[in-house]
Amino acid sequence: MIPYHYITNSWYVAGFSDEFKTNQLKGHKICEKPIVTWRTSDGEVVAFDNRCMHKRMPLSEGRIMSDGTLECAYHGLCYNSTGQCVAVPSHPDGNIPSKLQLKPFPIIEKHGLVWIWPGDPEKAEEVSPPETPEISSELWESIHSEPMEVKANYLLLIENLMDISHFYPLHDGNIGDIDNSRIPIKLVEGEENGNKFVKTVRIAESYTQPPFLQDWFVYDTVDRDHSHCMVSPGLTRVEMRVAPPGQLDQDDIIRGYTLFHTHTPIDDKHHIWRWCVNCKADHKSKGDPNISAASRVAQMFPEVVAQDLWALEKQQEMFDFDDDEYMEVFLKPDKALRRIRQLFSRAQQAELQAIEQRHETKVPLKAVN
Ligand code: FES
Numbered sequence: 249m250i251p252y253h254y255i256t257n258s259w260y261v262a263g264f265s266d267e268f269k270t271n272q273l274k275g276h277k278i279c280e281k282p283i284v285t286w287r288t289s290d291g292e293v294v295a296f297d298n299r300c301m302h303k304r305m306p307l308s309e310g311r312i313m314s315d316g317t318l319e320c321a322y323h324g325l326c327y328n329s330t331g332q333c334v335a336v337p338s339h340p341d342g343n344i345p346s347k348l349q350l351k352p353f354p355i356i357e358k359h360g361l362v363w364i365w366p367g368d369p370e371k372a373e374e375v376s377p378p379e380t381p382e383i384s385s386e387l388w389e390s391i392h393s394e395p396m397e398v399k400a401n402y403l404l405l406i407e408n409l410m411d412i413s414h415f416y417p418l419h420d421g422n423i424g425d426i427d428n429s430r431i432p433i434k435l436v437e438g439e440e441n442g443n444k445f446v447k448t449v450r451i452a453e454s455y456t457q458p459p460f461l462q463d464w465f466v467y468d469t470v471d472r473d474h475s476h477c478m479v480s481p482g483l484t485r486v487e488m489r490v491a492p493p494g495q496l497d498q499d500d501i502i503r504g505y506t507l508f509h510t511h512t513p514i515d516d517k518h519h520i521w522r523w524c525v526n527c528k529a530d531h532k533s534k535g536d537p538n539i540s541a542a543s544r545v546a547q548m549f550p551e552v553v554a555q556d557l558w559a560l561e562k563q564q565e566m567f568d569f570d571d572d573e574y575m576e577v578f579l580k581p582d583k584a585l586r587r588i589r590q591l592f593s594r595a596q597q598a599e600l601q602a603i604e605q606r607h608e609t610k611v612p613l614k615a616v617n
């Protein structure tokens with residue numbers, strides 16, 4: 249039914265910067281591409297095809313030598329940080345075939361995240377990874393998760409993040425605030441740095457915050473600006489800003505958070521989810537002023553995330569059945585979800601067409617008599 253696949257021409261998060269230790273090899277699978285990364289002694293993170301050019305051994309199983317080269321664990325071919333093979337132990341004459349060059353992947357480290365482009369490298373130049381300045385700013389406290397593998401297509405997570413109408417009943421007992429899901433939605437769409445975004449904005453006036461929000465953001469009754477934005481296929485940004493009624497234009501008293509969720513497809517049935525909570529560094533919890541607001545939010549996150557993860561994997565299991573007459577029904581709060589599916593569907597079709605055209609332009613092999 250839905251083209252539940254993935255978009256390859258996009259920047260995806262390979263990890264938070266602190267996941268990349270110097271000279272430590274990491275194997276990734278992003279959009280079904282095997283990728284090896286490491287941070288060189290110069291501090292730069294590099295990314296290549298994870299298959300050794302000799303016999304496909306995963307290079308992430310090898311090691312970084314004292315001279316900074318990557319040694320394959322099988323026959324010991326060594327590659328430098330540009331992916332060029334510089335040593336073949338079984339060639340005592342020193343001959344190194346020029347084809348022993350690893351395919352590089354475009355990679356950018358920015359604002360605490362390492363991004364990889366698994367698609368057509370030429371297209372990477374037209375797009376920049378989304379901005380996440382809060383993660384690396386000293387004005388913000390930023391707390392992030394470990395990477396979590398989810399047995400579901402990543403579009404299911406994006407839809408989950410863009411949809412707060414599931415807070416009750418899925419998150420009943422923690423963030424399950426049913427009044428939330430009844431606030432009217434304004435849909436905003438556009439393009440930033442080559443990324444098409446879809447955003448929902450919910451403005452509430454004189455809103456009485458449930459106890460957990462009062463604890464995080466201090467005020468009882470607030471005006472609130474709450475937005476959920478799929479910034480790119482790789483990142484969703486959630487922002488909540490609250491202030492006493494009539495004062496939402498005064499930056500110095502605004503409380504709230506910025507959440508980043510990164511969703512990196514492994515294949516069409518698995519992805520890696522990472523989250524990151526950001527609150528102003530000097531904001532404290534109301535219930536315990538010794539604890540920062542960011543810590544308080546992050547404390548509740550694992551329980552909420554476990555509930556979402558459970559639902560995503562259950563949903564994915566139901567894709568194993570034939571649709572027959574079955575069709576999902578979109579409800580009013582699902583406006584953004586419908587748009588995102590349209591964007592995904594168009595982008596995937598464009599990628600498929602490009603692949604077909606590439607195949608057509610290849611000169612067919614002549615029959616050999
Ligand atoms: S497979 Fe890597 S050296 Fe042979």
Ligand SMILES: [Fe+2]
Nearest residue numbers: 408414419556
């Ligand atoms: Fe949720």
